[in-house]
Amino acid sequence: MNLFKGYSPNEIKKAKIAYLCILPALLFLLLVRAVPIVSVFIKSFTNWDGLYKNDFVGLKNYKQLFSSGMFINLFKNNMYLLLSVPLQVIIGLVVAVLLYEHIPGWQVYRAIFYVPQIISLVILGYLFKTMFGLEGPINQMLTNIGLGNVACDWLLNRETALPVMVFCITWYSIGWQTIVILGGMASIDTSVFEASRLDGASFWDRTFKIVLPMIVSVISYCIVMAVIWTLTNMFALIYSMTGGGPGYETMTLDYFIYDKAFEGGNQLGYACAVSVILLLVVLIITAIELKISNKAEEKWG
Amino acid sequence: MRNKSFGFIIGRVIIILILTILAVSFLYPIFYMFNNSLKSLTEYYISPFAIFNLAAPKWDNFTAMITQFKIIKLLRNSFIVSFFTVVVLIFAGTLASYAFAKIKFPAHDAVYLSFLVTLFVPAQVTMIPMYINFAKVGLVNNWTGVVIANVAMFLPETVMLMTAQFKGIPNEIIEAATIDGCSFFGRLRNVVIPMGWPAISLTIIFFFINSWNDLFTPMIMLKSMDKRTVMVALNQLIGRFTGNPPFQFAGLVLAALPAIIVYIFLQKSIVNGMSMGAIK
Numbered sequence: 001m002n003l004f005k006g007y008s009p010n011e012i013k014k015a016k017i018a019y020l021c022i023l024p025a026l027l028f029l030l031l032v033r034a035v036p037i038v039s040v041f042i043k044s045f046t047n048w049d050g051l052y053k054n055d056f057v058g059l060k061n062y063k064q065l066f067s068s069g070m071f072i073n074l075f076k077n078n079m080y081l082l083l084s085v086p087l088q089v090i091i092g093l094v095v096a097v098l099l100y101e102h103i104p105g106w107q108v109y110r111a112i113f114y115v116p117q118i119i120s121l122v123i124l125g126y127l128f129k130t131m132f133g134l135e136g137p138i139n140q141m142l143t144n145i146g147l148g149n150v151a152c153d154w155l156l157n158r159e160t161a162l163p164v165m166v167f168c169i170t171w172y173s174i175g176w177q178t179i180v181i182l183g184g185m186a187s188i189d190t191s192v193f194e195a196s197r198l199d200g201a202s203f204w205d206r207t208f209k210i211v212l213p214m215i216v217s218v219i220s221y222c223i224v225m226a227v228i229w230t231l232t233n234m235f236a237l238i239y240s241m242t243g244g245g246p247g248y249e250t251m252t253l254d255y256f257i258y259d260k261a262f263e264g265g266n267q268l269g270y271a272c273a274v275s276v277i278l279l280l281v282v283l284i285i286t287a288i289e290l291k292i293s294n295k296a297e298e299k300w301g
Numbered sequence: 302m303r304n305k306s307f308g309f310i311i312g313r314v315i316i317i318l319i320l321t322i323l324a325v326s327f328l329y330p331i332f333y334m335f336n337n338s339l340k341s342l343t344e345y346y347i348s349p350f351a352i353f354n355l356a357a358p359k360w361d362n363f364t365a366m367i368t369q370f371k372i373i374k375l376l377r378n379s380f381i382v383s384f385f386t387v388v389v390l391i392f393a394g395t396l397a398s399y400a401f402a403k404i405k406f407p408a409h410d411a412v413y414l415s416f417l418v419t420l421f422v423p424a425q426v427t428m429i430p431m432y433i434n435f436a437k438v439g440l441v442n443n444w445t446g447v448v449i450a451n452v453a454m455f456l457p458e459t460v461m462l463m464t465a466q467f468k469g470i471p472n473e474i475i476e477a478a479t480i481d482g483c484s485f486f487g488r489l490r491n492v493v494i495p496m497g498w499p500a501i502s503l504t505i506i507f508f509f510i511n512s513w514n515d516l517f518t519p520m521i522m523l524k525s526m527d528k529r530t531v532m533v534a535l536n537q538l539i540g541r542f543t544g545n546p547p548f549q550f551a552g553l554v555l556a557a558l559p560a561i562i563v564y565i566f567l568q569k570s571i572v573n574g575m576s577m578g579a580i581k
Contacts (some may be wrong), residue, residue, distance in 0.1 A: 003407050015406035025397035025456050035420045049364035089407045098316050111568050112324045118564040120514030122532045126539055127334050137349050177433035183576025232423035236516040254425040261429050275426040
């Protein structure tokens with residue numbers, strides 16, 4: 001066995017300790033995260049219901065997902081919610097640039113912008129549901145300023161439900177974007193920045209010629225994280241705001257898995273097929289993103 | 302000085318104005334929730350925007366939450382789950398990160414990468430087999446199951462954050478401790494934990510709040526009412542008090558309060574830690 005090729009006896013002893021150190025974490029990830037991926041893949045070809053049925057049905061589940069038009073509908077909603085990503089990154093970037101001017105009290109502003117992130121999306125979901133409800137404050141405000149005809153039940157309306165959710169996700173995420181982008185800006189050499197300021201470079205010159213080119217990698221990191229998060233962490237918000245409705249209008253792939261497996265009639269085999277597709281969607285989108293961000297960093301970074 | 306020119310001052314005023322408008326828009330919905338939780342139903346329907354009656358705030362809403370809805374028990378359940386999640390997470394995370402950061406061993410990079418890859422696997426994808434497996438070994442409908450699931454979800458980010466921090470500990474200090482006769486756990490306790498404390502404390506705060514706020518895992522895993530965490534029970538709360546928003550708001554406030562209090566006291570280390578950008 002040449003696993004420890006080139007290792008001294010002392011190093012071999014240390015390496016063995018390292019394996020022991022990693023073991024607990026490895027077991028968690030193996031048993032709770034890795035093995036289930038294999039099972040999901042296998043079960044996606046069955047009519048598993050968790051109780052009696054567990055027969056091989058070939059590609060039936062996948063065919064059902066695609067031929068019923070369900071996949072396109074759910075995927076479309078996932079993509080729609082992703083509209084929040086450019087919004088939150090751009091607004092977060094603008095806010096970070098403003099905070100970077102270090103006006104008096106900027107740390108207080110920074111702390112306030114992060115507050116939504118501290119509160120559970122379940123709570124915020126119920127709060128927004130009330131605010132955008134038929135008799136909620138949003139409609140009252142609209143009526144007060146003479147726009148009563150715009151007032152509607154925002155979340156029960158297919159045209160308005162998704163835009164309202166994009167708004168909420170953006171509102172929730174700006175603080176995170178701001179803080180991470182600002183953290184990236186902190187690594188910019190302040191002497192360069194101050195020198196340009198003393199030379200009389202305008203706010204716009206400083207921002208576009210010095211700050212932005214230096215934080216390309218931070219911004220691409222922010223985009224990658226926000227996309228993954230929006231694709232996979234919307235459960236609590238959808239559950240509390242719309243429950244995926246009206247109909248399937250605000251349901252996403254990840255919520256659909258829950259709906260089929262735990263809410264509606266034990267269609268575990270079908271839900272496993274959706275899981276496999278969701279995993280593929282996430283991996284493909286992330287791979288594309290990483291490729292683009294590498295290119296962007298080569299070019300500007 | 303050209304810095305104090307008229308344009309400069311105007312610029313500053315505009316910046317302050319924009320930031321203040323944003324700050325208000327971030328705080329208003331939360332203020333709205335607090336404000337209306339202290340009103341009677343009539344007061345709420347007269348105007349949800351008016352400030353609650355300062356002379357006679359409606360504490361009844363909160364007493365109802367405590368006596369009728371038994372929210373204290375739910376908060377306790379949430380605390381138990383979050384507390385043990387963090388304890389196990391720190392134990393497994395610190396050990397693994399120390400190995401990744403400071404010890405040379407075969408397949409180091411492959412193992413580290415396989416840890417990080419699980420970050421890209423959505424919780425929903427692995428939930429069905431996990432639930433079935435947990436049911437087989439009696440981990441469904443008990444807190445241990447939720448803790449195990451949470452730890453597995455939070456480990457990749459924890460290891461990423463801690464490994465980065467531990468790498469910054471100078472090897473000489475660890476070697477010096479070894480020469481001084483420090484055992485393996487002695488080195489962890491006397492060198493690694495104190496010097497890696499920024500990452501460890503951020504992990505504690507961040508993932509305590511995260512598991513406090515989580516809905517999906519505890520909702521799937523906990524079936525009986527007396528085991529449920531507060532976030533799972535909010536569904537019942539909203540359903541039971543439909544038509545009485547002040548009651549609902551009082552419940553939401555109580556559920557949000559612990560995380561808000563943690564944030565108020567530890568705001569600085571959270572914001573500074575998040576600036577490193579390693580976790581979301």
